[in-house]
Every structure is written in structure tokens, then in C-alpha cells.
Amino acid sequence: MSVLVYIENTEGKFKKSGFEVLSYAKTIANQLNTNLIALSIGNVADDDLKSLGNYGADKVLTVNHQNLKSFVNQAYSAIIAQAAKNSDASVVVLSNSFTGKGLAPRIAVKLQAGLADGAISLPDMADGKFIVKNNVFSSKAIAFVEITSAIKVLALMPNAYKVVETGGQATVENFDYQANESDFKTIIKEIVKASDKVSLPDAEIVVSAGRGLKGPENWGMIEELAALLGAAVACSKPVSDAHWRPHEEHVGQTGITVSPNLYIAIGISGAIQHIAGVSSSKIIVVINSDANAPFFKVADYGIVGDAFELVPQLIAAVKALKS
Amino acid sequence: MKILVCISNVPDTTTKITFTDNNTQFNTQGVQYILNPYDEIALARAVELAENEQGTVTVLHVGDANADATLRKALAIGASDAVRINAQPTDAYFVASQIAAYAQDKGFDMILTGRESIDYNGTKVAAMLGEMLDIPSVSITKKITIEGNTGILEREIEGGKEVLAIPFPFVAGTAEGVADWKIPNMRGIMSARTKPLLVVEPIEVQGLSKIVKFESPASRTSVQLIDASEVGKLIDLLQSQGFLKN
Ligand SMILES: Cc1cc2nc3c(=O)[nH]c(=O)nc-3n(C[C@H](O)[C@H](O)[C@H](O)COP(=O)(O)OP(=O)(O)OC[C@H]3O[C@@H](n4cnc5c(N)ncnc54)[C@H](O)[C@@H]3O)c2cc1C
Numbered sequence: 290m291s292v293l294v295y296i297e298n299t300e301g302k303f304k305k306s307g308f309e310v311l312s313y314a315k316t317i318a319n320q321l322n323t324n325l326i327a328l329s330i331g332n333v334a335d336d337d338l339k340s341l342g343n344y345g346a347d348k349v350l351t352v353n354h355q356n357l358k359s360f361v362n363q364a365y366s367a368i369i370a371q372a373a374k375n376s377d378a379s380v381v382v383l384s385n386s387f388t389g390k391g392l393a394p395r396i397a398v399k400l401q402a403g404l405a406d407g408a409i410s411l412p413d414m415a416d417g418k419f420i421v422k423n424n425v426f427s428s429k430a431i432a433f434v435e436i437t438s439a440i441k442v443l444a445l446m447p448n449a450y451k452v453v454e455t456g457g458q459a460t461v462e463n464f465d466y467q468a469n470e471s472d473f474k475t476i477i478k479e480i481v482k483a484s485d486k487v488s489l490p491d492a493e494i495v496v497s498a499g500r501g502l503k504g505p506e507n508w509g510m511i512e513e514l515a516a517l518l519g520a521a522v523a524c525s526k527p528v529s530d531a532h533w534r535p536h537e538e539h540v541g542q543t544g545i546t547v548s549p550n551l552y553i554a555i556g557i558s559g560a561i562q563h564i565a566g567v568s569s570s571k572i573i574v575v576i577n578s579d580a581n582a583p584f585f586k587v588a589d590y591g592i593v594g595d596a597f598e599l600v601p602q603l604i605a606a607v608k609a610l611k612s
Numbered sequence: 613m614k615i616l617v618c619i620s621n622v623p624d625t626t627t628k629i630t631f632t633d634n635n636t637q638f639n640t641q642g643v644q645y646i647l648n649p650y651d652e653i654a655l656a657r658a659v660e661l662a663e664n665e666q667g668t669v670t671v672l673h674v675g676d677a678n679a680d681a682t683l684r685k686a687l688a689i690g691a692s693d694a695v696r697i698n699a700q701p702t703d704a705y706f707v708a709s710q711i712a713a714y715a716q717d718k719g720f721d722m723i724l725t726g727r728e729s730i731d732y733n734g735t736k737v738a739a740m741l742g743e744m745l746d747i748p749s750v751s752i753t754k755k756i757t758i759e760g761n762t763g764i765l766e767r768e769i770e771g772g773k774e775v776l777a778i779p780f781p782f783v784a785g786t787a788e789g790v791a792d793w794k795i796p797n798m799r800g801i802m803s804a805r806t807k808p809l810l811v812v813e814p815i816e817v818q819g820l821s822k823i824v825k826f827e828s829p830a831s832r833t834s835v836q837l838i839d840a841s842e843v844g845k846l847i848d849l850l851q852s853q854g855f856l857k858n
Contacts, residue, residue, distance in 0.1 A: 299770070360774075362739075363748055387768050391751040394704070394739035403705070403820030406734055420824060425732050426638075429629040432732075433825040475748045475782075478764070479775040488771035494855060518856070529788070536754065536789040537768065542625055542730055543649050544788055551855050562625045565730075568829065572853065574846065575835070585835050590849060594840030602843040610847060610856060 292318040293378035313450040314382040315345025342459030350464035363472040366395035385444035393444040403436035406444040427565030492521035499525035501556020505533035541566035559584025613667030616720040619651040620729040621679035650726025657791035659690035668692040687804035688796035699814035708740035709817040721780040738785035749783040
């Protein structure tokens with residue numbers, strides 16, 4: 290038996306969400322009294338692979354073929370499922386990232402395994418059961434999902450588990466998988482990077498603005514504040530509908546769900562559909578000129594005032610602090 | 613071109629979420645159901661593509677007769693025919709298995725789902741279907757166009773997007789940006805009444821997971837208001853909580 294964890298890389302580098310997934314999986318492996326095997330696909334330097342030991346991996350499997358340099362959903366899920374079978378894994382863990390969301394269901398079907406996606410807790414294994422919590426009804430409720438199959442697949446919500454360094458060592462091994470030509474039908478034509486900005490789903494801090502900002506020309510101060518805080522930029526739906534900002538930044542029930550440590554909402558009223566996508570943020574700060582804006586009801590800190598005065602003051606205060 | 617759009621019937625976005633039976637069942641009392649917003653844009657895009665390519669759009673729902681009004685709305689928006697697999701869904705695996713069993717020998721070029729349903733929020737059915745039918749899947753799709761027998765899809769990735777070329781058949785879960793919502797017109801509503809709605813009996817499938825309990829999220833303590841003349845206080849508070857690193 291073992292626990293297998295898949296660690297994504299971006300251009301050869303592991304990300305924080307990968308270490309979160311490792312730390313989470315390590316705790317599960319400890320609960321089950323078994324080994325943690327980490328799998329990496331693509332071109333990653335040996336030292337980086339070895340470093341996974343420091344987050345709890347006992348063994349690291351690596352697959353690095355020419356045709357796996359970029360992400361191919363079907364081929365990657367086939368490899369992960371094969372590695373799970375070879376290592377006799379009873380639990381397979383991934384990140385609930387955009388990529389993980391595409392992989393986990395395919396892996397679950399291949400392994401005839403139940404899937405808990407967006408997991409926000411460790412499994413409760415009391416009485417021989419296996420129960421994991423996740424957010425449902427757009428974070429208006431939490432479900433306790435019991436997985437009833439022999440093998441379990443878990444996709445961990447970003448920012449839901451703390452990274453723990455164990456100081457451990459891992460051995461690195463090549464993993465030979467059987468390629469299947471039909472797994473390579475999808476061709477990547479182009480990868481468009483939205484510059485070097487902080488990516489929204491992984492962000493620890495999000496600065497978000499709404500229709501209160503009046504027009505796209507006023508987002509300069511939002512971007513400046515975000516850059517100072519190392520934050521990602523987000524917006525409400527009407528803002529992206531009006532093409533003031535790209536759809537990728539739209540958060541809420543019909544946009545991206547975020548759960549950063551800090552969410553700063555500026556000129557957003559706090560409609561139920563907006564809150565649904567941000568309510569699992571740890572701290573919420575609201576800046577709105579209307580003291581009765583519903584967003585204040587779910588905020589930790591609030592300032593009633595004009596964004597056009599307050600945001601430049603915030604920027605100045607952060608700058609003063611940093612210098 | 614044959615397109616299948618899988619739709620779910622979900623509580624309206626303003627629904628107050630409560631539970632019954634010792635917090636084991638969602639309380640459907642007084643709840644208004646709507647076509648899942650993500651499925652609605654999948655359908656809108658499917659109708660646009662079918663118009664350009666002289667194709668057909670079939671909408672499919674796994675569930676009971678309560679969803680027939682939602683299926684009729686989908687027909688009014690422009691689907692050619694509707695199918696309801698008459699079963700109470702237990703988990704995403706169950707739903708995907710039912711759809712796969714139906715779609716298997718129908719020759720669909722493209723199967724669309726919403727990226728997630730706004731009730732259980734799994735992004736699962738599209739990729740599960742892809743696996744069951746052994747065809748490519750894209751779980752979060754921002755754009756779909758067609759070039760001959762190939763779909764050109766934009767997939768959302770952290771910090772950007774990927775443009776993919778995928779030969780028919782494939783499955784795609786649609787997100788905002790794929791199409792604008794379509795409001796049915798009078799002609800659509802009239803013709804929806806006479807379009808076929810086929811009810812199919814389910815296959816035998818065992819779910820692999822189940823929800824055993826619900827809980828409400830911890831409510832926040834009330835907001836601490838900071839005066840607009842003391843913005844620095846907010847920064848101090850955030851710094852004391854470790855948010856402002858140098
Ligand atoms: C099916 C459905 C799905 C939806 N999904 C989403 C979703 O995913 N995400 C989403 O965001 N919305 C969603 N909505 C829309 C949602 O209901 C609201 O309409 C939307 O969130 C409002 O955006 P807003 O707060 O930016 O704009 P408004 O509601 O117009 O609020 C603007 C706010 O700015 C404040 N303001 C104005 N001027 C200033 C100033 N100078 N300084 C400070 N504050 C100022 C105002 O007091 C007001 O509170 C959805 C709606 C439906 C029906």
C-alpha cells in the first residue's frame with residue numbers, strides 16, 4: 290500500500306500548491322502508516338525533485354519524455370493512474386488547480402475510485418470510513434463526502450493546507466510508463482501567458498474591484514496596490530461583462546472561486562453571487578462608499594469611503610511601510 | 613455536426629441554502645430551479661455553432677420529471693431535441709456513466725457540459741465522460757471555434773491560457789466567455805412545445821461516493837470598521853497579521 294501524490298510543475302518549477310498537496314498527502318500517509326510517493330511529469334531538475342523529500346515524499350517518481358514537455362490531459366492522467374497501480378496506492382492526491390480539475394476525474398474513472406474534489410479537510414477515517422469535506426452550493430455550505438470505493442482520489446483546494454517541511458530525504462527514480470498513441474490527440478497550438486502577474490487561483494492576496502470604479506481607465510491604482518502587496522487582481526462580473534477587465538479576473542459564483550488569505554474588495558456591492566466565490570477567503574476587507582453595502586456583512590475589516598481617495602492613501606501607506 | 617449538451621437543474625443563485633433530516637438532505641422547500649448558468653452558455657455556444665454548420669443540438673439531463681421545464685427552456689433557446697435519463701443522480705460518476713451509456717453509439721462530434729454545476733460545484737462530469745468514452749476532454753474551456761473536423765479550444769491555465777486543437781469527438785466543460793447568455797424568443801418558446809423530449813431509463817450503476825452530511829460555514833464575527841481618515845490603521849492591522857512582507 291502507499292499514498293501517491295502528483296506534483297505539478299510550471300516550466301520545470303514546483304509551486305506552493307504542490308508543497309501544500311505534499312504536506313497534506315504526507316499526513317494521510319502517516320495516518321495510514323504507509324509511504325508517500327510523489328510523481329512528477331515533465332522536465333524538472335534533479336535537485337528540485339530531491340527537494341520533495343523535505344516536504345514528506347519518501348520516493349519521487351519522474352517521467353520525462355519529449356512529448357510530455359507540455360501538459361497533455363489524457364497522457365498525464367494515464368501516467369498517474371499507472372503509477373498509482375504500480376505503487377499499489379490506496380489514496381491518490383492532486384491539487385484542485387485548473388490542471389488538477391482536468392486530471393482527477395479521468396484518474397478516478399481509470400482506477401474506479403471515488404473522487405472528492407476541492408477537499409478542504411484531512412480524511413476522517415473513523416469506523417473504517419473515509420470522509421472528506423468540501424465546499425458546495427458555491428461555498429454557502431460544506432459537504433461531508435464519503436468515498437465508498439477501495440481507492441480514493443482527493444483534489445486539495447489551494448490554500449487549504451499549510452506547508453510543512455519535514456527535513457526528510459527522498460530517492461528519485463525514473464518511472465517507465467506505457468504510452469498510448471490515442472492519448473496524444475490534443476495538440477497544443479499556443480500558450481498565452483497573461484504576463485508575469487500573480488495567478489488568481491493560487492494567490493494568497495487578491496485585490497478585487499467592481500463597478501464602483503466607474504471605468505477601465507481607473508484600474509491603474511488597483512494594479513499598483515496589487516503589485517505592492519504581491520496580490521492578484523480580480524473583478525466582479527459586470528466589470529468583465531462590460532469588457533473593462535478580462536474574463537479571467539471575474540470571481541464569483543459564475544467565475545473563479547478564490548480562497549486567499551486576504552481578499553480586498555473595492556467598489557463591489559457584495560451581491561450574493563459575488564460573495565459565493567470569495568466567502569472562503571480567510572480575511573475580507575471591504576472598501577465601499579455606501580455604508581449599507583451588503584459586503585460589509587461578511588467583511589472582517591471595512592472602510593466606508595470613496596475608493597478614489599482611499600486607494601491612493603493605501604498605496605502611500607504601504608509604500609511608507611516598505612521603505 | 614451533432615452536438616450533445618448536458619444540463620443540470622440547480623437552485624436559483626439567490627437561494628438560501630438550508631438542510632433537513634439532521635442536515636443530511638438539501639431542503640428543496642420553496643426553492644426555484646433554473647438551468648445551470650454554465651450549462652446555459654454551453655447551450656448558447658452549441659446553438660451558434662450548429663447554426664453555422666447546419667448541425668443539431670441535443671440536450672440531455674439525468675434526473676426526474678421536475679427538470680422538464682428546464683429542458684423545455686433549453687429547447688426554446690434553440691436545442692433540436694431533449695433527452696432525460698430518468699434517474700436520481702447520486703454522484704458525478706453515476707451521472708457521467710449514464711450520459712456515456714447514452715452517447716456511446718450516437719455519433720456526437722462534440723459533447724458540452726458546464727464547467728461545474730452551481731449546487732455541488734464539481735468540475736467532474738466533462739473529464740469523466742471523456743475518460744469513459746476514451747476521447748479528449750477539456751474541463752474549463754473559455755472559447756470554442758470549429759475548423760473542419762477539429763475544435764479549437766482555449767483552456768484556462770494559471771496565469772494565462774492554452775490554445776488547443778482537438779479532433780472530433782471531444783468533451784468540453786464551458787466557462788464564462790464561451791458565449792453570451794441567450795434569451796429565448798417567442799418563436800423559440802412556441803416551437804419548444806412540440807420538439808421531442810425523450811425519456812430514457814437508466815443503466816445500473818453504483819456510485820463511488822455519497823454526501824453523508826452538510827454543515828453551514830462558520831459565520832464571520834461582525835465587521836471592524838475603520839474610519840476613512842485612518843487608513844494607516846488598516847495597514848497596521850494587516851501587517852500585524854503577517855500580510856505585508858517587505
Ligand atoms: C446567475 C447570476 C450569476 C452571477 N454571477 C456573478 C459572479 O460570479 N460574480 C459577480 O461578481 N457577480 C455575479 N452576478 C452579478 C451580481 O448579482 C451583481 O450584479 C454584481 O456582483 C455586482 O457587481 P458590482 O458589485 O461590481 O456592482 P454594483 O452592484 O453596481 O456595486 C458597485 C458598488 O460600488 C460602490 N461604489 C460606487 N462608487 C464608489 C466609490 N467611489 N468608492 C467606493 N465604492 C463605490 C457602490 O456603493 C456599490 O456598492 C451574477 C448574477 C446572476 C443573476
